[in-house]
Amino acid sequence: MLSDSTITIAVKKLDGDRQGEKQFRAEVSSIGLIQHINLVKLIGFCCEGDHRLLVYEHMFNGSLDGHLFKKSNVDAAVLSWNTRYQITLGVARGLSYLHQSCRECIIHCDIKPENILLDASFVPKVADFGLAAFVGRDFSRILTSFRGTAGYLAPEWLTGVAITPKVDVYGFGMVLLEVISGRRNSSSEESYNTSSSSNQNVIYFPVQAINKLHGGDLKSLVDPQLHGDFNLEEAERVCKVAGWCIQDNELDRPTMGEVVRVLEGQQEIDVPPMPRLLAAQFY
Template sequence: MQAKDTSSEDQPLFIRLAASDLSQLSSHTGRSSGSSRVVALSISIPLGVAVLGTLFIGLWFIQCKRRRLLQKVDDDIPTLFKTFTYKELKIATNNFAHKLGKGAFGSVFKGTLSDKTLVAVKKLEGSTQAEKQFRAEISTIGNIHHVNLVRLRGFCVEGSQRMLVYEYMPNGSLNSFLSHKSEEADKVLDWNTRFIIALGTAKGLLYLHEECRDRIIHCDIKPENILLDEDFSPKVADFGLAKIVGRDFSRVLTTTRGTRGYLAPEWLTGVPITVKVDVYSFGMTLLEIISGRRNIDSSVQESQYYFPTWAATQIQKGNTIGIVDERIADKADIEEVRRVAVVSILCIQEDENGRPSMAQVVKMLEGISEGNVERYEKSLQALVDDQWVE
């Protein structure tokens, strides 16, 4: 019998065996083939069980992770809100056919639920940012309710899909009216409607800052985020950048910013922010409500034109009515215009400590109290002293 010794440079190795030993070896080899089948079977069964067990554990882990995710969401949302499936919302929006608008984190679509209720479905896009905005909106608007805040009806968490379902606002955003150049009567907001929108928005912010359980900084107040119902009552919307501040704290550090043209100066310094950033943005929005014009005109260079400076100059000259939207100026209540103008100037002061609180803003708009005259005059003069082109 010849055997190879693989450890000796592949040279053959000869072994002398007796005939009886050779037959015994052959019979043993025959038996081992049957035994090998038994051994193979005894190994394959436990191995299969182990594989199935591993697969089961993996599926159980995924399910638990999903359950924890849903539980985390459920912990933030009152039980009165419905959990929608992706299929339900796809049907409700006719496969997301009617787009109402698009923002930095996704698009909003008009939908009709099975009970014929109209809704606005916000479909968030971008995995990381979508998740952040979803969490931000759930943890803020999901736990509060006010007549001047948009109402959340439900949500969808399914795979990578993140969607929020809101009450439908028939008249869209305030921006669509302020920036509209048409003379059509139904596209021009009269002064009374504008004043109601200004006051209602102020009350919504007051609730966020001082009346709900946790102080909430919206961080992105602008006409696009003020929605109008069938009666043109305002509802503050889009809480994707909102920050929750405990009642024991007044400031919060954040790397996110609002929108250019509405940013308070402190945003640019990187210091922790307060609710006064919302006050500043609201003041800029007030100027647009009065005038029907954007505070930054993209058609001219920013260095040549800054609307708040122009408006402050007109007010200082005693021409307050001159900053009112020319389409409604002849029918505007000049006393209300003056009050709103004073509030707007006080709100956009560079020094955050000089800006009024939203509680003070509401009282000033309602005519219950007057603004700080000295601060108003200083703020007005500071704006007038800026460079501008008439």
């Protein structure tokens, strides 16, 4: 708690090595310049000696993963469908702002449930800009050695080509599928509890989701903890958006601005094709 106000804060401490310095500068220079309801607010920072501290507004409900997967917050209530939908829409708006409305295009580079924080009203705020990359308005892509998190990485990360904001779109698509199902797309816990032969028969959830979308069987994809209490039209919309977001070719993925319009119901979207790389990898 700040001594001169009633504001509750969260302090992030970075280590003093070169990577910590890079992350510190990236976070201060990116999030320090922008204000948006769906981006976490940087209140201040400390850069003294080896100390690298970032002071953020505290998010009462922690991160999205704690509510979806019940790891860090065992007592968390199951998120209602309406809350989940508003979270996806808020994150989409925050990313659209970063990509299209800032002076420089900012690519977050590490979109995952752990980096989506929830305030007391469950308004989502994108956080952790330590890997963020800046793209000047005169350029469309940037070369960077930064990598995000396995399971949310677009194919172009792995080929070493220059990246675009579409890497965030890919990560967002993977997050959408986890919001729908209430579980990890790929669960390491499953592999520990099953034999290697039976584990090979487990269908990777993104592949399963697009298959069932094609077959018109969406109900079986939605988190069973909701007990069928969800909007089928919205669930179909989210699943379609997710499928387009995780396409192999970045040119086939929508922009975050288009994603916002679809989620708001202002723009229609077709059923996406199965991404070949995902299908090949998990069949």
